[in-house]
Amino acid sequence: MAHLIDWMRSLLRLGTGVSFLVLIAAVTVQVIGRSFIGSSPVWTEELTRFALLYLAGFGTALALWSGDLVNVDLVSEGLPGRWSWLMRFASAVLVLIFCALLIMPAWRYTAIGAMQTSPAMGLRMNWAHGSVLLLLAMLGIAALLRVIGMMTGTTDGRPENLLGDVE
Template identity: 70%
Template structure:
């Protein structure tokens, strides 16, 4: 289980890093272009696509690390097993809602194949696919968190609270 979570984290970190790198490059081309004349039109669009993919990869990573929005003040102040149960129910709800939205996101992505982006002339399913990616990665991260909690491999607490250093 630990190896699977570690592999998922590596995949999400690489995806997040590549998305961020594309974002930085596009913005750099845009700024440099504006300094000398006009920037290429495609940089605006590529920046938007990179931001979408950054969110798609980063959200799952944030859930796995515990950096996604937590209400620790409330959950951690509960008595006995209350905090653990709260974290388990939270992961379960994230899994259920993300899984419910995967199929509509897939339909949305398929619709994008019939459209093209204005500046780059790419099929819009590349942009729409970022939403499918976000929901899928979020559902997988929630499922991994649930399994880890139920098997005792993790307690569901954020990494920075457990002192885990990677």
């Protein structure tokens, strides 16, 4: 289980890093173009948007594991006994259900994009729309791994990096 989570974390970090590098490159071209040439290429606007979408698509599952998603830790962690574990478990199950319910609509949304192209880059829009499918799939897998880990006792479901934790 830990090996699978480590492998997925590496994949998500790579995807997040590549998305961020593309974003940095596109914005750099925009800034240089506007500062020194007077205008920037039109495709940089679209590429920036697409990179941001993929950054969210890859980064959301990482944020679930690290505790960087919005949590109500003040409530759940202050509960007595096993209640905090039950709230974390219920939260992971609800995220999993939410993602599972939205996968098919996201698939249809992505498929519709195959019939459209972006105006500046001429890229088929299913590549942009696929970022929503990616986000739901990765977040769903992360929630599923958390649920399995909590059920098997390999994790207590707490985020890896709680604010204030000393490492």
